[in-house]
Amino acid sequence: MAVELPFEKPLVELRLKIEELKRFTEEKGIDMSEEVATLEAKVKALAEAIYRDLTPWQKVQIARHPERPTTLDYIRGLCDDFIELHGDRSFRDDAAIVGGIGRMEGIPLTLIGTQKGRDTKENIFRNFGMAHPEGYRKALRLMKQAEKFGRPIVTFIDTAGAYPGAAAEERGQGEAIARNLIEMAALTVPIVCVVTGEGGSGGALGLGVGDRLLMLEHAYYSVIAPESAAALLWKDASQGQRAADAMSITAQDLYRFGIVDEILEEPFGGAQRDPAQMIVTVKEAVLRALIELKAVSRYELPALRYEKYRKIGVFTESEAPLLAEGQERANASSNIVTR
Amino acid sequence: MEKCKQCGQILFAKELDKQVKTCPHCGYHFTLTAQERIQVTLDEGSFEEFDANLVSGDPLHFPDYSARVERSRQATGLADAVVTGAGTIGGFPVVVGVMDSRFIMGSMGSVVGEKLTRAIEQAIERSVPVIIFSVSGGARMQEGIFSLMQMAKISTALARLAQSRLLYISVLTHPTTGGVTASFAMQGDVNISEPGATIGFAGRRIIEQTIRQKLPDEFQTAEFVLEHGMIDQVVHRKDLRALLATLLSLHAKGGEWSGR
Numbered sequence: 001m002a003v004e005l006p007f008e009k010p011l012v013e014l015r016l017k018i019e020e021l022k023r024f025t026e027e028k029g030i031d032m033s034e035e036v037a038t039l040e041a042k043v044k045a046l047a048e049a050i051y052r053d054l055t056p057w058q059k060v061q062i063a064r065h066p067e068r069p070t071t072l073d074y075i076r077g078l079c080d081d082f083i084e085l086h087g088d089r090s091f092r093d094d095a096a097i098v099g100g101i102g103r104m105e106g107i108p109l110t111l112i113g114t115q116k117g118r119d120t121k122e123n124i125f126r127n128f129g130m131a132h133p134e135g136y137r138k139a140l141r142l143m144k145q146a147e148k149f150g151r152p153i154v155t156f157i158d159t160a161g162a163y164p165g166a167a168a169e170e171r172g173q174g175e176a177i178a179r180n181l182i183e184m185a186a187l188t189v190p191i192v193c194v195v196t197g198e199g200g201s202g203g204a205l206g207l208g209v210g211d212r213l214l215m216l217e218h219a220y221y222s223v224i225a226p227e228s229a230a231a232l233l234w235k236d237a238s239q240g241q242r243a244a245d246a247m248s249i250t251a252q253d254l255y256r257f258g259i260v261d262e263i264l265e266e267p268f269g270g271a272q273r274d275p276a277q278m279i280v281t282v283k284e285a286v287l288r289a290l291i292e293l294k295a296v297s298r299y300e301l302p303a304l305r306y307e308k309y310r311k312i313g314v315f316t317e318s319e320a321p322l323l324a325e326g327q328e329r330a331n332a333s334s335n336i337v338t339r
Numbered sequence: 340m341e342k343c344k345q346c347g348q349i350l351f352a353k354e355l356d357k358q359v360k361t362c363p364h365c366g367y368h369f370t371l372t373a374q375e376r377i378q379v380t381l382d383e384g385s386f387e388e389f390d391a392n393l394v395s396g397d398p399l400h401f402p403d404y405s406a407r408v409e410r411s412r413q414a415t416g417l418a419d420a421v422v423t424g425a426g427t428i429g430g431f432p433v434v435v436g437v438m439d440s441r442f443i444m445g446s447m448g449s450v451v452g453e454k455l456t457r458a459i460e461q462a463i464e465r466s467v468p469v470i471i472f473s474v475s476g477g478a479r480m481q482e483g484i485f486s487l488m489q490m491a492k493i494s495t496a497l498a499r500l501a502q503s504r505l506l507y508i509s510v511l512t513h514p515t516t517g518g519v520t521a522s523f524a525m526q527g528d529v530n531i532s533e534p535g536a537t538i539g540f541a542g543r544r545i546i547e548q549t550i551r552q553k554l555p556d557e558f559q560t561a562e563f564v565l566e567h568g569m570i571d572q573v574v575h576r577k578d579l580r581a582l583l584a585t586l587l588s589l590h591a592k593g594g595e596w597s598g599r
Contacts, residue, residue: 164541175525
């Protein structure tokens with residue numbers, strides 16, 4: 001039984017009504033086919049109306065849908081001979097991030113991503129796709145290995161964020177993500193990043209510095225989870241909807257901002273409605289990106305990556321110094337003794 | 340006259356200044372503004388400010404954001420949460436970035452990202468080391484994804500600095516958290532902190548909610564992250580300038596002993 005989202009309730013109700021009419025036809029022998037046809041047309045129109053104009057909050061719910069394809073679904077769909085590699089070689093294997101080597105259309109790849117579970121048991125094992133530092137360190141180990149052997153890297157991002165736990169802090173969650181950012185900036189192999197569901201803050205960015213950023217149509221990518229933003233702004237985590245609407249977190253927003261390079265169209269109603277189709281779309285897009293990047297020499301890659309991030313930012317620069325006074329203050333003779 | 344926020348002792352302004360704004364009784368480190376930090380760190384009169392005119396945009400049209408930036412500008416006299424520039428410490432040339440927590444909690448948006456990136460580019464151009472003094476609540480929520488991407492932008496600039504074999508010292512001051520910890524604050528060749536500073540990634544309250552436990556007081560302090568191997572030293576503010584000068588002298592151009 002498919003998991004239905006709250007905003008899909010009117011559709012579910014109509015579908016139940018259609019079922020009821022069909023049963024009625026069968027049991028009582030009364031022909032209700034005309035009514036059924038009317039209702040089916042209504043369902044279709046309603047579905048189109050709902051999915052055509054999804055609000056950011058509705059997209060967040062689709063992005064979190066438990067039946068969406070996970071990173072391992074994409075990896076296994078992209079390559080036929082994936083070999084998973086485990087462990088960060090210093091502390092443990094973090095099941096919230098998976099990675100390994102595979103071949104896609106003849107191209108050897110290193111594939112890495114955050115991994116969510118399908119059910120409660122699997123989610124506990126995967127820590128709901130929220131990685132600890134050792135997960136980011138495993139990812140880095142595999143990326144350095146990819147660089148050594150000249151393999152392109154493909155990352156899949158679907159995480160609410162890096163895990164905010166005590167042990168994660170002890171082992172340096174901030175340091176692990178920071179290291180990935182600076183190391184990924186300098187890697188001399190192509191990196192293609194795909195946000196497949198949730199792009200949760202620094203935990204997403206820790207796998208997200210690359211040459212191409214692709215995003216699924218209903219995925220979101222945000223500096224902070226909408227609920228956390230709501231908790232900070234209005235002291236009310238239940239206002240996630242309001243925060244989602246205010247924060248420009250959809251693939252369409254990020255494309256408009258020039259941060260996302262390509263939006264990957266999802267099957268009608270979301271990736272969970274037709275995972276196989278979604279995987280094909282992702283595969284084609286990754287392949288296209290890799291072919292484009294093959295033309296770039298390994299020396300040029302970090303330079304182009306630099307330019308890509310260099311231009312992100314919105315500010316104004318006035319002619320007249322705003323802070324002449326402040327500068328004077330900074331240079332004024334100090335009355336604080338240190339020397 | 341001021342009361343120590345930790346031990347409650349009454350401190351006279353003159354005494355406080357002599358102690359570089361630390362409490363002579365309990366060692367508590369008061370927060371410094373960017374200007375104060377520059378004054379106590381750089382050689383007198385050596386500071387030359389970069390990019391003083393960058394002002395934040397409002398790409399998300401976030402409720403109240405423009406007004407908040409304006410209020411912060413009025414209140415602090417700062418354009419945003421970081422001051423950058425060049426100067427010398429003990430005669431050694433250096434490019435510095437100094438954050439200021441009074442400006443929207445020292446949060447990092449496009450202006451912080453752009454100014455730090457330009458400062459790092461200047462350091463590469465001049466072939467001098469970089470020191471960044473962090474004090475920040477993390478990425479600035481009101482600029483959304485643009486703030487998050489500044490983490491990547493500054494990191495790519497620091498990667499380029501590293502390729503030029505130039506020293507980067509990160510000084511983490513109270514508090515350094517979130518996206519700043521998860522990017523440039525933890526990327527130093529040498530990471531230093533001041534005693535008692537809060538240093539962490541996730542917020543204390545969020546962690547307590549996640550693990551449903553109260554965290555000990557020393558959790559996420561400079562001493563805690565030193566013990567867990569994330570920083571090199573915890574240094575009293577009175578000794579910081581001398582340490583920085585020594586580190587700069589050890590990395591001075593032409594001082595390499597082995598061949599390149």
